[in-house]
Amino acid sequence: MSDALKQGAMQIVRRLCEAGFEAYLVGGCVRDEQLGRPVKDYDIATSAHPDQVQRLFERTVPTGLQHGTVTVVIGKKPYEVTTFRREGGYEAFRRPTEVEYIDSLTEDLQRRDFTMNAMAIDQNGHLIDPFDGLKDLERGVLRCVGQAEERFGEDALRMMRCLRFASAYGLMVEQATWDALNSGISLLRHIAMERIRAELERMLGGSDPNRALELLADSRALRHVKQELLLSKLDKETEWPPLSRLTEMEHRLAFIYIRLGADPAGVEEDMIKLTFSRQQMETVKRIVAAHTVLVSGLDESPELNGEPYLRRIWIAAALNYGVSALRTLREIYLLEDAPIWTDNVKVSRAVDVWRKLGCVWLEQMPVSALAELAVGGKELMGHLGVKGGPWTGRLLHRLLESAALGELRNDKETLLAAAQEHYDKMQENDE
Incomplete structure (x- = not known):
């Protein structure tokens, strides 16, 4: 799968180069390839402007023209092609207010978050790595490109990404990057809760949820988000068993809430704030x-x-x-x-x-749901000669429990006889 995907990407790179532009594979695909990890999608950066890209390829979709991005479709696979750019100021600690097209790859890579995401591959398959991203990966270090305070100040979500990358790739956060994260962490209050949730979901659903919890506790990131969360109680003192033994992210999250002493209402409130489905x-x-x-x-x-x-x-x-x-x-x-x-x-x-x-x-449970019970509400009413009411549900549930425990056989006769008995008792108690 990945081979065909990469071939399509290289086809785009070569086509752009043949037309006299510069073009490279950039970002996560380069990082994952260097690590021998599966690549989900290939991104391309080029000196060509969006209108030039659109003219060169048959099938394109104008997905993010304001950011200089055009989606090029090769076969049935979409590839994002983005013009080299410099970003002006940022608004709300998240979005660039203006984007300026440039023709320097190095300057384009310079605006990226971490050195491991600021590498590129040219049309001949050569690695271009102006910020030593590969060396950082080999040393197991996660480091911001340039000044960490600036990178986090431009886009505060990068702090959550920092924690996610460190846990997913088993990296140590370089000291200056960690210091900048801790001093800037309160900027997370500017970030939409759904973005926080997306990062959290990937951290807890990832390969090392325990490391994710440790980083969340050490940075106290969740105490600084827009809305108050029960999950902000995560602390350094708590020892966690290996959460990766639970396969689903939701199951890991349930365990975390149990350990934090949350009740169902608290869980619901927290998860609504975080925009979970x-x-x-x-x-x-x-x-x-x-x-x-x-x-x-x-x-x-x-x-x-x-x-x-x-x-x-x-x-x-x-x-x-x-x-x-x-x-x-x-x-x-x-x-x-x-x-x-x-x-x-x-x-x-x-x-x-x-x-x-x-x-x-x-x-061992012979039945586990009302649908499996040998009698239903209509039959109960018919047998007892009584109109339905709140008692019907109560009685059915009582029968279901007895059948599930194996105290009653799940057949019509047995259940109707038991129903009569229960109903008579209910009448006595109500009198």
Whole structure:
């Protein structure tokens, strides 16, 4: 895939050079190639102006003319071709107020964020590296191009990118760059929350989420964003088990919220502020809610939380929040030998049982949703000869729980007989 992608990119570079312009591969594709990592897309920088690029290629899309960018389509693959440029002042610590076209590659590379992103490859495949990006990569160092204060002052989001690159590529942040990040971190309040979320998502979903958490805690970046977040409580003292054992970003996030002691409402508020999708929020919230309900269920139990009781509340949680949320919760519990987020012995013992048996119990459930129940609301009303009401849902849920626990067989006769009994009791209690 990457070969065909690169061939298309080189075709564009050569075409521009043949027409008398300069053109190079630039940015992330050069960096990833040097590291032997897969390249997702190739970007091209050229001395040709957008209108000249449009005239040279058959299929182009004017994607970012105000920034000097034209998308050239080769085969079915889009490539961004951007004119060498110098940026004037910046507004809102994010966007350049004016863009001036220039004809110097070095000056174009100079406006980029980090040395490893300021390398280029010419039409013959030679590396052009005026700021020693390759040497920095070999030393495992992330360094700003030129003055770090200036780079971060131009675009404050670069500070979040700094943390992301350091965690994703296993790099140490060079001291002057780190100092500039710490002194400029409050500029993050100018950055839209969705941009913060995009960086956070990639950091936590990346190859080394633990390093990401460490950098977020050390820089206290999340204390300086536009809106107050529960996630800003991340601190250096917290020790984290290897989060990469959880495959999904949402599952890692759920664990982080559990460790921070968040409740489902707090999680929802945080994730709305961060512009996560509703689906992502529901996934995280269900896991946190199941955990909250399980742990609070322990305090209400008069008996000593024996296995039958622990099974009952585990299965009830699976019916309320979904089997997949409970499977994930068990994986979260398995991350640590003992749950370091609690010093409550009762909770620790219960978690130990859920780790050992939670999966088995889920496998054994004969039914896990109302749709699988052998009777529905209409049949209940018909059998009992009563009009539907709030009682219908309550009764169905009661039957579902009994069937899921294996206390009742999931067949029509058994369930209708049990329904009659429950309904009579409900009537007595209401009287």
